[in-house]
Amino acid sequence: MAAAAVALAMTAVPAVAAEKDGAGDRVLQSFAQCRAVADAAQRLACFDSAASALEQAVKAKEVRIIDKEDVRRTRRSLFGFTLPRVGLFGDGDKDEREEFTEINTTVASARQLDNGRVELRLTGEEDAVWQTTEAVAWPPKPGDKIRIRKGAIGSYFVTFSGKTFRGMRVR
Structure with a gap:
């Protein structure tokens, strides 16, 4: 048995x-x-x-x-990083593989950096730190909705308070 x-x-x-x-x-x-x-x-x-x-x-x-949920959770936690394709999280079959192109969540914390840029920590994203690459006049507050979506050639767009800024993941 x-x-x-x-x-x-x-x-x-x-x-x-x-x-x-x-x-x-x-x-x-x-x-x-x-x-x-x-x-x-x-x-x-x-x-x-x-x-x-x-x-x-x-x-x-x-x-x-590992099960499919472990793979999905790991892919989501790595969103924003450029990693080599090693086949650990699927064998490259796009039909079978869930592709993350955006994350919709809320802001856990935000702080103003030099040159008007903003550092963002997201709710539910373990240790993920994002940063805008352009100046932001009014940073978001904790609890505000945020959307991060994949752009062309490794770029990302961060949207909050109805405005979109370019951004990157730093951790």
Whole structure:
């Protein structure tokens, strides 16, 4: 019964390995080989062995199991950064991959910087710090609605109080 639960979990949750032919591929291959075994007792023993190998790989941090919500949350937290495409959060299939092009939230805090620029911290965005790249006459107040959307060539637009400014993520 435990092997069936592990096999079910393996089909519902993706395993991510550090390299293309890494531990994750080896563990999945061992489950695939078990499905080909005809004898029920040998098949159960094979699945038990594969489940044990999966458990050891997770404990050794060779394999990390994440679900779609973890991937979505991580992509959202990285919005505003330019990262290399390493395939950790999807294999590049745009139909399957949720693309973040904007964030709508509220301002947690804002402070005026040199040259009239404003530093913004957003509600619900862990440690995300944004900054306008142009002067702002009246910075937003905590609780004000804010929209940050992706522009062309790595630029971002920050909208609050009915006005739009260019911005960038600094942390």
